[in-house]
Amino acid sequence: MSSARHFFKSQPASQTKAEIEADLNAARGAQRDLMAAGQYRLANQMAAAVDEHLDEMNDLNNGTWRPKHA
Numbered sequence: 001m002s003s004a005r006h007f008f009k010s011q012p013a014s015q016t017k018a019e020i021e022a023d024l025n026a027a028r029g030a031q032r033d034l035m036a037a038g039q040y041r042l043a044n045q046m047a048a049a050v051d052e053h054l055d056e057m058n059d060l061n062n063g064t065w066r067p068k069h070a
Contacts, residue, residue: 005019005020006067007069008067009067017060020060024054027046
């Protein structure tokens with residue numbers, strides 16, 4: 001579950017990183033598929049999701065990532 005990591009306080013960083021990478025890959029794939037199908041508005045929404053996941057990855061790498069709802 002892609003955003004479940006935001007509801008758990010204690011989770012290994014390696015697991016969080018794997019989840020973020022999976023979300024990144026899924027969002028990038030969806031963005032490519034939507035662009036190929038001519039759905040540019042939805043592709044832009046996926047680009048925003050990619051940016052959000054990249055921000056999360058940077059926070060995790062910097063040691064500042066925290067769950068949003070835990």
